[in-house]
Amino acid sequence: MSSIANSDMHRNVADFQPSVWGDYFLRYASESMEHDQSIAAQIETLKNDVRKILDIKNIEKSLATVHLIDSICRLGVSYHFEKEIEEVLQHIHKNYVQNGEIIIFENNLCSLAVLFRLLRQQGLHVSPDVFNKFKDEDGNFSERIIGDVEGLLSLYEATQLMVHGEDILEEALAFTTTHLQSIANQLSNSHAIQVKNSLRQALYKNLPRLEARNYIFIYEQDPSHDKNLLLLAKLDFNMLQRLHQKEFGKVCKWWKELSVRNKLPYARDRLTESCFWALAVYIEPQYSTTRIIMMKQIITMTVIDDTYDAYGTIGELELFTEAIERLDISCLDNLPDYMRFLYGIILDLYGQIEQEMRNNGRVYALNYHIKEFKKYIQAYMTEARWLKNNYKPTLEEYIRISLESSGYVFMITTCYIGMGDIATEDIFKWVSNDPKVINAAIIIGRLMDDIVSNEFEQEREHVTSFLECYMRQYNVSREAAIQEGRNRIADAWKDMNKECFRPTEVPMPFLTRILNLSRFMDVVYKDKDNFTHPAGEMKTFIKALLVEPVPL
Numbered sequence: 001m002s003s004i005a006n007s008d009m010h011r012n013v014a015d016f017q018p019s020v021w022g023d024y025f026l027r028y029a030s031e032s033m034e035h036d037q038s039i040a041a042q043i044e045t046l047k048n049d050v051r052k053i054l055d056i057k058n059i060e061k062s063l064a065t066v067h068l069i070d071s072i073c074r075l076g077v078s079y080h081f082e083k084e085i086e087e088v089l090q091h092i093h094k095n096y097v098q099n100g101e102i103i104i105f106e107n108n109l110c111s112l113a114v115l116f117r118l119l120r121q122q123g124l125h126v127s128p129d130v131f132n133k134f135k136d137e138d139g140n141f142s143e144r145i146i147g148d149v150e151g152l153l154s155l156y157e158a159t160q161l162m163v164h165g166e167d168i169l170e171e172a173l174a175f176t177t178t179h180l181q182s183i184a185n186q187l188s189n190s191h192a193i194q195v196k197n198s199l200r201q202a203l204y205k206n207l208p209r210l211e212a213r214n215y216i217f218i219y220e221q222d223p224s225h226d227k228n229l230l231l232l233a234k235l236d237f238n239m240l241q242r243l244h245q246k247e248f249g250k251v252c253k254w255w256k257e258l259s260v261r262n263k264l265p266y267a268r269d270r271l272t273e274s275c276f277w278a279l280a281v282y283i284e285p286q287y288s289t290t291r292i293i294m295m296k297q298i299i300t301m302t303v304i305d306d307t308y309d310a311y312g313t314i315g316e317l318e319l320f321t322e323a324i325e326r327l328d329i330s331c332l333d334n335l336p337d338y339m340r341f342l343y344g345i346i347l348d349l350y351g352q353i354e355q356e357m358r359n360n361g362r363v364y365a366l367n368y369h370i371k372e373f374k375k376y377i378q379a380y381m382t383e384a385r386w387l388k389n390n391y392k393p394t395l396e397e398y399i400r401i402s403l404e405s406s407g408y409v410f411m412i413t414t415c416y417i418g419m420g421d422i423a424t425e426d427i428f429k430w431v432s433n434d435p436k437v438i439n440a441a442i443i444i445g446r447l448m449d450d451i452v453s454n455e456f457e458q459e460r461e462h463v464t465s466f467l468e469c470y471m472r473q474y475n476v477s478r479e480a481a482i483q484e485g486r487n488r489i490a491d492a493w494k495d496m497n498k499e500c501f502r503p504t505e506v507p508m509p510f511l512t513r514i515l516n517l518s519r520f521m522d523v524v525y526k527d528k529d530n531f532t533h534p535a536g537e538m539k540t541f542i543k544a545l546l547v548e549p550v551p552l
């Protein structure tokens, strides 16, 4: 603290809002991580009941299973039934999809679109040509489907899984969006809520926990709902919520004991929001220990980001970057007090990461991890030098460096440590070799962030952004640069979707984590940077997932 207070050097300190949550989650820090046994037993019984209706033998009797699977996914409990869902969808794909085209459900737009989305979500090949039957003789989507709200809504949701070159899905997206917008206010209450929710946040791009929180309510209103499934969803939601609260509590305690708020007051206090970010990546109980490490890593990255983007002087940052290159306790002596403290947190976190690798039998992953950390820090340093030297990078230079300064590869490497035996060394090699799917996720992340946070960041001296580089390079307006950014984001989603179709480069569970990082961006950075400004929607999200249990 003294080195900060006494410093007379010019520093860029941002005017960040204070924390919304303070020490709220500390109350859970000392609770046992064990689940309540009687509820866990009740959940097991309900899972068995649901498994019976998902039995492959029942498919022949009722294709309503398709809607049941959709509900299971939307209720947030599909992680319990991965094997069964795979079996059923494979069965349907084998028997009811010919040359890529779905041959059941005839003219039932809603069921066709739901099945199309489920098969694609599963990575199975299915053609959008099936939707040609809803076009008129002029080749436009037919006015006769306008009255079919559920059909329109399902088609809208299905289009989110489009890949490049699928004009019919582009047309369907434009058609459904226009008509859903125009009828949203004339619908019955429950339909109106669903339509408005979807237009605001497409299902496929939503965080599954948030979707579950909303959908439990919608499913309950549906008179044909399955009572066991509904109860399972509610109990499971609340059980996971209790586990996540304790994880937030543990991280909150760690942060408070370190006294970061006093020692690094220039940094954004976004502890709870960082925990929420890690929770977006995976929610399952078996990932709890690694998730806690990810939470700590994200809050530490936020502080590092504010050090490079704002507080650190160029000389200090050179010293810090050099210290990270060596990553050794002996480097502490060369750093100013506040950086020594931050460096200590990083070394301590590395101790925990190494231990987690050891526990999971993959100490070899440490080298990959450290390599990515250094690349991330070097990229921050490059951006700081650009700012200091008033250097204006070309768009290509900016994109190349921002792929590294995003910290995604570094984050994903941490996330894979806890993913059990399937995370072999080949997976870590793959991550560090620039896979298309990670590039797509970074582009979505970088551009969404740049589009919404540029104005606030430019209130102080701040590294350049996509918008400035694009405007300068092509001599166009800010609006044109924003439009270009949005087009690139839409293209990146198409790349991401394509990479998730079979055959995939790596097993789907690894891709889901990357997809979840993009979902986080779609939810949190849609029209403003709700991470940096967390008092609005972000607070609502955290309340919904971590404060208020679902009423039984």
Ligand SMILES: CC(C)=CCC/C(C)=C/COP(=O)(O)OP(=O)(O)O
Binding pocket: 277, 298, 301, 302, 305, 309, 405, 406, 407, 408, 411, 449, 453, 529, 531, 532
């Ligand atoms: C999951 C990952 C990779 C988390 C990183 C956390 C982090 C550094 C956030 C900074 O956000 P920002 O909007 O201030 O970023 P920037 O300074 O790059 O605009």
